[in-house]
Amino acid sequence: MSKLGIADFYKMKQEKKKISMVTAYDYGMMSLIDQTDIDMVLVGDSAATVMFGLDSTVSVTMDAMINMCAMVSRAASNTYVVGDMPYMSYELGIEKALDNAGRLMKEGFVDAVKLEGGTRIKNTIKALVDVGIPVMGHIGLTPQTASQLGGYKVQGKDFLMATQIIEDAFAVQEAGVFCVGLEAIPAPLAKIITESLNIPTIGIGAGVNCDGQVLILHDLLGMFDRFVPKFVKRYAELGQEIREALNRFTEEVRSSSFPDKEHSYNMDKEVENKLTEYIKNRNGK
Numbered sequence: 001m002s003k004l005g006i007a008d009f010y011k012m013k014q015e016k017k018k019i020s021m022v023t024a025y026d027y028g029m030m031s032l033i034d035q036t037d038i039d040m041v042l043v044g045d046s047a048a049t050v051m052f053g054l055d056s057t058v059s060v061t062m063d064a065m066i067n068m069c070a071m072v073s074r075a076a077s078n079t080y081v082v083g084d085m086p087y088m089s090y091e092l093g094i095e096k097a098l099d100n101a102g103r104l105m106k107e108g109f110v111d112a113v114k115l116e117g118g119t120r121i122k123n124t125i126k127a128l129v130d131v132g133i134p135v136m137g138h139i140g141l142t143p144q145t146a147s148q149l150g151g152y153k154v155q156g157k158d159f160l161m162a163t164q165i166i167e168d169a170f171a172v173q174e175a176g177v178f179c180v181g182l183e184a185i186p187a188p189l190a191k192i193i194t195e196s197l198n199i200p201t202i203g204i205g206a207g208v209n210c211d212g213q214v215l216i217l218h219d220l221l222g223m224f225d226r227f228v229p230k231f232v233k234r235y236a237e238l239g240q241e242i243r244e245a246l247n248r249f250t251e252e253v254r255s256s257s258f259p260d261k262e263h264s265y266n267m268d269k270e271v272e273n274k275l276t277e278y279i280k281n282r283n284g285k
């Protein structure tokens with residue numbers, strides 16, 4: 001499958017073909033994802049929880065994001081790569097945002113960057129788009145500022161909050177994003193937004209009517225148990241498989257059934273006999 005681009009994502013929305021997206025953080029996993037039908041990957045700052053063992057995304061740095069983006073991009077021959085702009089990499093002025101987004105593109109080799117926020121960061125998004133950087137928006141629950149939103153909980157349940165999220169959606173569209181992530185909002189609100197925008201919406205905890213869906217890879221594959229939001233569906237139990245495989249290995253090491261002949265190198269019997277003789281003589285000296 002060849003790599004899709006922004007024009008393809010618009011077309012998919014128009015033709016009502018759903019877009020599939022997962023997160024990726026490293027070369028090994030990305031090599032597998034690249035051999036699948038996944039349309040787009042996000043090098044997410046959710047690495048904070050599933051890769052770095054942190055409780056929030058706030059501490060993720062530009063350097064960490066660039067390293068992960070570069071690893072992922074090296075394996076993504078067939079998949080469009082979006083890199084997350086970490087907390088405080090775009091809030092301190094447009095020049096700093098341009099500088100950091102430029103680094104993600106030049107050093108992380110991503111195809112696009114993602115910023116969290118709506119109306120509040122409209123001018124910043126516009127400045128990035130104006131210099132040719134493709135931007136994905138992210139509204140609703142924005143984990144980098146979750147403490148301001150009352151924690152990791154569904155957003156936009158009441159009329160006022162819902163209208164604010166609708167205004168955020170229009171703001172990022174006007175600023176020029178090519179698609180927008182809708183996180184943890186009621187499905188009817190996501191449907192209204194999706195039907196009102198020209199750009200594709202990618203939902204995570206936003207119901208089935210979005211133009212596409214994204215999940216965190218470790219959640220989808222059953223490799224992360226620390227907390228599991230309501231919107232996570234597991235498509236595999238790799239955590240359990242990994243534990244079982246490692247325990248089988250340990251058992252075979254302890255019982256000397258690994259490595260067997262099949263997994264060992266042999267040598268000519270004649271050389272082996274000579275070596276036995278050699279060591280006998282050597283030890284006898």
Ligand code: KIV
Pocket residue numbers: 023042043044045046047084138181183204214216
């Ligand atoms: O960082 C991330 O993985 C994200 C997803 C939750 C969309 O932003």
